[in-house]
Amino acid sequence: MSQHKQYKSALSVSDGVEQPSVINENAVNNFKKVRRRNYSAEELTKGILEGDRMLLSKAITLIESNLPSHIDLAHQVINNCLPHSGKSIRIGITGVPGVGKSTFIESVGKHLTNNGHQIAVLAIDPSSERSKGSILGDKTRMELLSSDKNAFIRPSPSAGTLGGVARKTRETIFLCEAAGFDVIIIETVGVGQSEIAVHSMVDFFLLLMLSGAGDELQGIKRGIMEMADLIAITKCDGSNIKKAQQAKAEYSGALHLFPPTESGWIPDVVTCSSLDNTGIPSIWNKIEEYRIFTKANSYFEKRRMSQTQYWMFETIEEQLKQNFYTNRIIDANLEKVRQSVLSKELSSYSAAKILLDKYYNDLRK
Numbered sequence: 001m002s003q004h005k006q007y008k009s010a011l012s013v014s015d016g017v018e019q020p021s022v023i024n025e026n027a028v029n030n031f032k033k034v035r036r037r038n039y040s041a042e043e044l045t046k047g048i049l050e051g052d053r054m055l056l057s058k059a060i061t062l063i064e065s066n067l068p069s070h071i072d073l074a075h076q077v078i079n080n081c082l083p084h085s086g087k088s089i090r091i092g093i094t095g096v097p098g099v100g101k102s103t104f105i106e107s108v109g110k111h112l113t114n115n116g117h118q119i120a121v122l123a124i125d126p127s128s129e130r131s132k133g134s135i136l137g138d139k140t141r142m143e144l145l146s147s148d149k150n151a152f153i154r155p156s157p158s159a160g161t162l163g164g165v166a167r168k169t170r171e172t173i174f175l176c177e178a179a180g181f182d183v184i185i186i187e188t189v190g191v192g193q194s195e196i197a198v199h200s201m202v203d204f205f206l207l208l209m210l211s212g213a214g215d216e217l218q219g220i221k222r223g224i225m226e227m228a229d230l231i232a233i234t235k236c237d238g239s240n241i242k243k244a245q246q247a248k249a250e251y252s253g254a255l256h257l258f259p260p261t262e263s264g265w266i267p268d269v270v271t272c273s274s275l276d277n278t279g280i281p282s283i284w285n286k287i288e289e290y291r292i293f294t295k296a297n298s299y300f301e302k303r304r305m306s307q308t309q310y311w312m313f314e315t316i317e318e319q320l321k322q323n324f325y326t327n328r329i330i331d332a333n334l335e336k337v338r339q340s341v342l343s344k345e346l347s348s349y350s351a352a353k354i355l356l357d358k359y360y361n362d363l364r365k
Helices: 025-036 041-049 053-064 068-084 101-113 169-178 194-199 222-227 238-255 280-296 299-325 328-342 348-364
Strands: 089-095 119-125 151-157 183-187 204-209 230-233 268-271
Touching (some): 041 169, 053 151, 053 169, 089 194, 089 280, 101 280, 119 169, 169 183, 194 222, 204 222, 204 280, 230 238, 230 280, 268 280
Parallel strands (some): 089 204, 119 151
């Protein structure tokens, strides 16, 4: 058998210079320490009032949490901040998917920060009904605004609550106002039930619409249009200008058919382009006109008082519901009763009555 010589290749790779880690370990460790630290209600409140964004974000996370220890702490922080809230204009913005809500908000936001305003954007991200997860991508969609020192963007998962509205958005508004933000914008998921909830927590409701997307007047519920204090036709630029003007005329005609608003304010229709930044200043002027008008006739404060009462009852209902499903007796019997409904041994009404009777009997003990 022939022996083959082993030849050493002339090519070789040197180890080179050892490269430093791309991760700043000290920064990571410091961040972990800050993250793990448990703050008191007084520390969180002090930080919020001083405009500390990190502590504001931490307090909002507590508000969104369902842990009993977090709920108690969050309530303390909210009550501490409440006397320092209420000095902003709260704006709800909604529109059909693809209307350009995030781009519009960024244009309005930059206009406001350039004019000395402090703006907070509470963007509600839709949660998956299957995984319950959210993309939370509004900061990537509002690149310029997210890097603005006078803006604060907080994307929150809707977590399957009413129409996609984050359960604790109203409390978050109080914290942002206490932190010094004078304009609060709430971006909703899209046209649906969420608008009803958002309308009950804002001062001004802005509806964004597209032109040239079919029959505009049939593409949205009348109830949503009746809630709007202003309708803005977006993407009024380039070859779309004529269509936008036509849509404006159609919506203006439709608004005249609606009954007078409780505030006495007459809603208007405008066109705008976030791309060209046209119409953005005039929309803000409309919002300012609304604030002056409703404060003059006392509707502004009357509406806020009505909203406060509304959310008190909503919170009571929510707490009762949560208390019911976390009750030990219900937890032990719910699945069995549910299976009886699925197998048609019990009607839905009878099953509900059985569970409620067990719940009330447990409360009487």
